Amino acid sequence: MNLTTKPSLHGLLAEFESADSVLAAARSAYADGYRKMEAYSPFPVEGLDEAVGLHHSRLPLIVLMGGIAGGLTGFGMECFAAMYHYPINVGGRPLFSWPAFIPVTFELTVLFAAISAVLGMLALNGLPKPYHPLFNVERFVLHGHDRFFLCIEATDPKFDGEETKKFLERLLPKGVYEVEP
Numbered sequence: 001m002n003l004t005t006k007p008s009l010h011g012l013l014a015e016f017e018s019a020d021s022v023l024a025a026a027r028s029a030y031a032d033g034y035r036k037m038e039a040y041s042p043f044p045v046e047g048l049d050e051a052v053g054l055h056h057s058r059l060p061l062i063v064l065m066g067g068i069a070g071g072l073t074g075f076g077m078e079c080f081a082a083m084y085h086y087p088i089n090v091g092g093r094p095l096f097s098w099p100a101f102i103p104v105t106f107e108l109t110v111l112f113a114a115i116s117a118v119l120g121m122l123a124l125n126g127l128p129k130p131y132h133p134l135f136n137v138e139r140f141v142l143h144g145h146d147r148f149f150l151c152i153e154a155t156d157p158k159f160d161g162e163e164t165k166k167f168l169e170r171l172l173p174k175g176v177y178e179v180e181p
Contacts, residue, residue, distance in 0.1 A: 008181065009154045010181045011037075011133075012151070012161075012164050012165055012176055012177070013137055014168040015147055015148070015175045015176075016150065016174060018148065019148060023047060023051055025171040026051035029150065029171075030051060032167060035158075036152070036156035036157075037052050039150050040143040040148065041143065058120075064113075067112060071106075073108055074107065074108030078105065082100075137177045137179055
């Protein structure tokens with residue numbers, strides 16, 4: 001790689017001073033066809049996740065699958081232990097006494113669902129991520145204080161360096177910054 005060439009961009013970052021302005025900017029960008037973007041704010045802004053296109057999450061499905069796996073594991077372990085591995089006839093009760101299996105089945109359902117929720121959340125968020133290119137922008141440190149940012153990523157199909165910069169400047173931000181990887 002030639003060291004004199006400029007590295008490719010991660011995206012363009014626009015800085016806004018209010019929650020309403022970043023919300024309006026995100027809605028405009030989504031309406032204009034941008035899909036790979038992210039908004040950053042010091043507090044939750046209602047409607048901002050929908051504005052940047054985060055309508056659905058796969059996390060509920062992951063938790064459901066984890067819960068089903070836990071329930072089947074618990075019930076299967078109880079059935080195997082009571083019927084095949086260690087069958088004991090106590091007082092004439094049947095070996096397959098499913099009401100006795102419910103507590104363990106319930107507990108393993110909850111345990112597997114909780115573990116899959118944590119691991120699924122970490123995986124879907126791309127965590128742990130000790131470094132992010134946005135930390136290369138000096139002004140980004142203000143996102144935790146009183147500023148709002150909208151980043152349109154360079155991997156977006158509609159991204160064009162100059163056109164996207166002009167689009168962001170039309171939204172009247174405090175500044176537009178290039179984010180280098």
